[in-house]
Amino acid sequence: MINVPSLNLKAQHEILQQEILEAIERVIRSQRFILGEEVEMLEERIAAYSQCRYAVGVSSGTDALLVSLMALGIGWGDEVITTPYSFFSAAGSIARVGAKPVFTDIDPCTYNLDPSQMERAITSRTKAVIPVHLFGQCADMPAILEISRRHGLKVIEDAAQALGAEYPPSRRVGSSAGLGCFSFYPTKNLGAMGDGGMVVTSDPDLAQKVRLLRVHGSQPKYYHPLIGGNFRLDALQAAVLNVKFRYLDEWIRKRRERARHYKKLFQGARLEEKGCRLPKEIHAGAGLAHGHTFNQFIVRVPQRERDPLRTHLGARGVQTEIYYPLPLHLQECFAYLGHKAGDFPQAESAARETLALPLFPEMTQDQQESVVEAIAEFYSS
Numbered sequence: 520m521i522n523v524p525s526l527n528l529k530a531q532h533e534i535l536q537q538e539i540l541e542a543i544e545r546v547i548r549s550q551r552f553i554l555g556e557e558v559e560m561l562e563e564r565i566a567a568y569s570q571c572r573y574a575v576g577v578s579s580g581t582d583a584l585l586v587s588l589m590a591l592g593i594g595w596g597d598e599v600i601t602t603p604y605s606f607f608s609a610a611g612s613i614a615r616v617g618a619k620p621v622f623t624d625i626d627p628c629t630y631n632l633d634p635s636q637m638e639r640a641i642t643s644r645t646k647a648v649i650p651v652h653l654f655g656q657c658a659d660m661p662a663i664l665e666i667s668r669r670h671g672l673k674v675i676e677d678a679a680q681a682l683g684a685e686y687p688p689s690r691r692v693g694s695s696a697g698l699g700c701f702s703f704y705p706t707k708n709l710g711a712m713g714d715g716g717m718v719v720t721s722d723p724d725l726a727q728k729v730r731l732l733r734v735h736g737s738q739p740k741y742y743h744p745l746i747g748g749n750f751r752l753d754a755l756q757a758a759v760l761n762v763k764f765r766y767l768d769e770w771i772r773k774r775r776e777r778a779r780h781y782k783k784l785f786q787g788a789r790l791e792e793k794g795c796r797l798p799k800e801i802h803a804g805a806g807l808a809h810g811h812t813f814n815q816f817i818v819r820v821p822q823r824e825r826d827p828l829r830t831h832l833g834a835r836g837v838q839t840e841i842y843y844p845l846p847l848h849l850q851e852c853f854a855y856l857g858h859k860a861g862d863f864p865q866a867e868s869a870a871r872e873t874l875a876l877p878l879f880p881e882m883t884q885d886q887q888e889s890v891v892e893a894i895a896e897f898y899s900s
């Protein structure tokens with residue numbers, strides 16, 4: 520039996536150890552632990568990389584979303600549209616600023632917000648939309664931006680899982696409009712050794728506002744024109760990220776290679792015919808460097824097979840995850856919104872039928888073969 524973890528950061532760290540230790544030492548010698556030069560360097564890199572004029576380093580991806588909503592002045596009485604099938608952050612942040620999360624169903628092929636569902640949810644109180652680029656692939660931004668422009672909505676991209684992802688013609692996530700939010704949680708495309716996040720924008724006023732809100736809205740120190748919070752990024756995390764940033768494109772390339780290899784192995788084992796479906800890349804033929812960054816590799820099986828398949832793989836040393844078992848509209852904390860099962864059937868089916876297979880840049884072909892062999896074994900038993 521060969522063990523295949525869902526993520527292995529050890530291999531990556533072995534290669535980078537020396538550089539990272541030196542970067543950490545530099546910070547210790549500087550005694551500048553909060554914000555400072557390392558954070559500014561990272562901000563410049565992420566701004567350029569995501570085709571934006573400004574980037575503001577913050578304490579996490581969640582705080583990036585929260586501070587973006589605050590910068591847009593969204594609060595009580597406002598509605599913000601987002602997806603019910605995602606990590607909790609966007610919906611949670613909308614509620615935390617006092618606004619109402621309004622869910623609309625997903626496209627079953629990409630698991631991202633379905634723009635054709637979005638328009639119906641718009642009311643006179645709708646102020647913004649937060650599309651999520653789930654699993655590393657862009658939401659349908661051209662359609663979402665067009666609807667948003669027509670209704671005067673602000674757009675905040677939750678690009679936590681998709682740093683580096685592109686859509687035609689060569690746009691990077693985060694740069695579409697309004698504000699883009701990234702996370703440096705260790706499992707993301709660019710992961711820190713702790714928490715971290717970034718807000719990107721090309722609007723100088725919004726950038727300035729996010730900068731102010733990041734430090735309790737104070738300017739000058741101890742004078743507060745705005746109520747903000749402590750949303751600062753550590754210099755140590757920024758120093759680690761500055762080392763890792765140079766490898767980001769290579770890592771995304773490797774993720775894509777491994778996704779392609781899975782596809783080949785699936786075809787060889789005829790797994791799709793047996794009911795185990797591969798993820799779809801919508802802009803596969805568009806000549807983009809990386810349309811889908813495969814932060815997660817999500818397969819889909821009939822509901823009755825999903826949990827038994829997961830148990831079977833686990834017993835053979837293959838670690839899998841379920842992203843996400845309960846859609847957001849059915850979470851206990853959102854009971855006050857009054858939703859019931861059946862409200863968003865595509866999100867609910869996805870929650871019951873999807874499984875994340877191991878995929879990370881350092882994954883070996885042997886490991887991929889064992890995963891696919893273990894799946895094939897499930898279908899032949």
Ligand SMILES: *Cc1c(COP(=O)(O)O)cnc(C)c1O
Nearest residue numbers: 579580581606608679680702704
């Ligand atoms: C990880 C993630 C976040 C939150 O990022 P943190 O840095 O963990 O706060 C937000 N949205 C999505 C879709 C994520 O996957």
